[in-house]
Amino acid sequence: MKTTIRGSTNKSYTITGFIMVMSVAMMAALLFSGCGSTAENDPAFPEFVYRSEQSLEGYRVAAASQDIMEFVPCYCGCKQDAEKYRSLKDCFYDRKTGEYDEHAASCTTCLDEAADINQWKKEGLASAEIRERIDTKYAERGEPTDTPMP
Amino acid sequence: MEQQIHGATTGALKPTKEQARYGAFDRLLRWRLYPRLLHWVLYFTLAILIYFAFAPGQRGEGNLATEVVWRLWWPLLPFVLLLAGRIWCGVCPFGGAADAAGGLAGKRPAPPSIFRKTGPWLGAAAVFAFGIAFLALGLEANSGATGIILVAMTLLAAGLSLIYRGRTFCRYLCPVGMITRVYSFFSWSRPQGSSDRRAVKSCPVGLSTVSLRQPSQCHLCGSCTEAHTPGGITTRFTPAGIRKPQAREFGHAEATLSLLLLGLMAADSVRMTSLFARYQQAALPVFSYNYRLTVVAGVTTLTSVVLAVQLLISRLGVERHGASPAFARASFTLLPLTMGVFLSLALQHLWSGALPSLQTVLVESRLIDWSGHMPPTNVYFTSLPLKAIQFTMLGAGFFLSLKVAGGVRMIGAWPRRAMVLMAAAGFGFLFYLPMSGAC
Numbered sequence: 164m165k166t167t168i169r170g171s172t173n174k175s176y177t178i179t180g181f182i183m184v185m186s187v188a189m190m191a192a193l194l195f196s197g198c199g200s201t202a203e204n205d206p207a208f209p210e211f212v213y214r215s216e217q218s219l220e221g222y223r224v225a226a227a228s229q230d231i232m233e234f235v236p237c238y239c240g241c242k243q244d245a246e247k248y249r250s251l252k253d254c255f256y257d258r259k260t261g262e263y264d265e266h267a268a269s270c271t272t273c274l275d276e277a278a279d280i281n282q283w284k285k286e287g288l289a290s291a292e293i294r295e296r297i298d299t300k301y302a303e304r305g306e307p308t309d310t311p312m313p
Numbered sequence: 314m315e316q317q318i319h320g321a322t323t324g325a326l327k328p329t330k331e332q333a334r335y336g337a338f339d340r341l342l343r344w345r346l347y348p349r350l351l352h353w354v355l356y357f358t359l360a361i362l363i364y365f366a367f368a369p370g371q372r373g374e375g376n377l378a379t380e381v382v383w384r385l386w387w388p389l390l391p392f393v394l395l396l397a398g399r400i401w402c403g404v405c406p407f408g409g410a411a412d413a414a415g416g417l418a419g420k421r422p423a424p425p426s427i428f429r430k431t432g433p434w435l436g437a438a439a440v441f442a443f444g445i446a447f448l449a450l451g452l453e454a455n456s457g458a459t460g461i462i463l464v465a466m467t468l469l470a471a472g473l474s475l476i477y478r479g480r481t482f483c484r485y486l487c488p489v490g491m492i493t494r495v496y497s498f499f500s501w502s503r504p505q506g507s508s509d510r511r512a513v514k515s516c517p518v519g520l521s522t523v524s525l526r527q528p529s530q531c532h533l534c535g536s537c538t539e540a541h542t543p544g545g546i547t548t549r550f551t552p553a554g555i556r557k558p559q560a561r562e563f564g565h566a567e568a569t570l571s572l573l574l575l576g577l578m579a580a581d582s583v584r585m586t587s588l589f590a591r592y593q594q595a596a597l598p599v600f601s602y603n604y605r606l607t608v609v610a611g612v613t614t615l616t617s618v619v620l621a622v623q624l625l626i627s628r629l630g631v632e633r634h635g636a637s638p639a640f641a642r643a644s645f646t647l648l649p650l651t652m653g654v655f656l657s658l659a660l661q662h663l664w665s666g667a668l669p670s671l672q673t674v675l676v677e678s679r680l681i682d683w684s685g686h687m688p689p690t691n692v693y694f695t696s697l698p699l700k701a702i703q704f705t706m707l708g709a710g711f712f713l714s715l716k717v718a719g720g721v722r723m724i725g726a727w728p729r730r731a732m733v734l735m736a737a738a739g740f741g742f743l744f745y746l747p748m749s750g751a752c
Contacts, residue, residue, distance in 0.1 A: 179434070183438050184441060184617060185613070187442045195449055195450075195603070195609060202602040210587070210594055211587075214590050214749075216451055217454060240686035241686060243686065269692045
């Protein structure tokens with residue numbers, strides 16, 4: 164990093180700024196390249212999915228684990244609209260059209276549940292065990308949707 | 314600059330006429346328990362926050378540590394800065410830890426000259442790294458990273474104070490300190506030197522309490538204004554203005570920092586609009602579907618554009634002068650506008666982020682009953698009163714920037730005004746769009 168204070172021109176100071184920005188950015192890129200939300204490829208998600216890292220990760224899990232989410236209740240309070248939301252899957256996919264639903268993109272409870280499902284699925288848990296754990300963990304958050312057991 | 318006032322006496326001295334005129338803020342600085350009482354309160358708070366950040370079973374979103382730090386403290390900081398200057402630095406628990414560690418260590422050498430030479434640049438790099446981490450890691454919803462930052466800053470502040478005299482970390486390396494330093498030019502409470510030379514107190518940042526040549530360096534820590542000690546700094550209340558920097562107070566590192574902040578705030582503004590989702594959708598395939606890499610690339614590009622434009626602008630006006638201060642002065646022109654943006658973004662976070670988050674914490678702690686849907690925190694919305702206040706802040710920053718541009722003599726009139734206009738138009742467009750409180 165260039166550190167000379169006196170006797171330089173405007174250009175050299177801006178270049179110092181550029182070097183600094185690039186150095187920090189490169190370090191950050193190296194640091195972050197191995198962590199966070201990554202995928203080999205993504206389905207053609209709609210724009211709202213990319214609102215946040217948690218949202219993208221949640222929809223990635225939903226795309227890969229629809230069969231599990233179908234038997235997992237949602238505790239975010241969406242039960243109020245019982246016609247539309249009957250399981251966690253309905254927070255990510257519209258029941259009627261089968262297209263992606265915007266609801267989960269900004270719902271922390273839905274995204275937390277999706278993250279947990281992903282984690283427990285990686286640990287090798289079966290659908291019934293995942294359901295049981297979700298029920299135990301999220302019971303305090305609110306009323307669950309009326310979801311059938313796996 | 315390490316200066317001490319020698320040859321004076323301490324003890325129970327007769328109050329001077331100057332002391333008799335102390336306002337409420339100056340009396341606070343001279344309060345016997347300032348800042349120790351606040352330090353202890355904040356040590357306790359910090360310990361609780363660190364515990365919650367690392368406690369097992371905690372979530373990022375709705376975590377007490379992330380909620381208090383990023384949705385309450387961070388958005389309140391620019392307002393505190395505007396009203397009371399760098400008072401946060403005075404009561405900051407990291408600064409307190411530095412003072413406490415220094416007290417334990419006894420006599421230590423002054424920080425080496427490399428800190429004085431490279432310190433502001435390191436501070437500017439720390440701010441940029443902090444900004445990138447904030448945006449890429451989503452610190453508002455990342456309790457682990459928040460906890461690591463809190464612990465690292467405490468250890469660094471205390472550790473450097475064990476080795477060197479004064480608040481070395483706060484002065485040279487703290488990103489928050491660098492931010493409060495450059496924006497303290499807008500503070501309505503401005504520190505000024507006292508003519509009373511009787512105070513014999515060593516300033517932890519090496520300032521002279523008599524001349525106070527670099528007021529933006531003053532942490533308002535109260536070291537020079539302890540109870541019953543005459544002298545020390547006083548403050549002057551001057552609302553809605555900007556103080557011109559003293560010599561060497563706003564150098565090239567600070568100028569670069571102000572541009573980095575402009576780039577980071579542009580990135581934060583974009584992040585709160587739907588443009589961000591559009592950018593991610595387009596950029597993710599380019600960056601191997603790595604979300605954080607796309608954020609780093611976007612922030613770096615935006616900041617580089619800001620630096621490039623500034624280089625062009627400052628080059629346009631220096632043909633006859635060829636002097637390096639042009640860059641710093643031209644950058645200073647943008648500072649009021651950036652402050653307006655900082656306040657607007659902070660208000661956005663407070664308005665749409667803090668209240669729903671507080672509700673979530675209360676519901677999950679079972680302090681209130683809530684049978685409805687848990688409040689979402691990042692839905693784009695348009696609130697007319699909020700937009701009105703934001704545009705007022707942005708407008709105030711814009712006009713103040715134009716005013717400052719009029720006083721900048723090193724560069725021609727049109728480049729600096731074009732620069733202010735361009736930045737204001739860009740932020741105006743972003744603030745016109747519906748925004749979320751957090752991502």
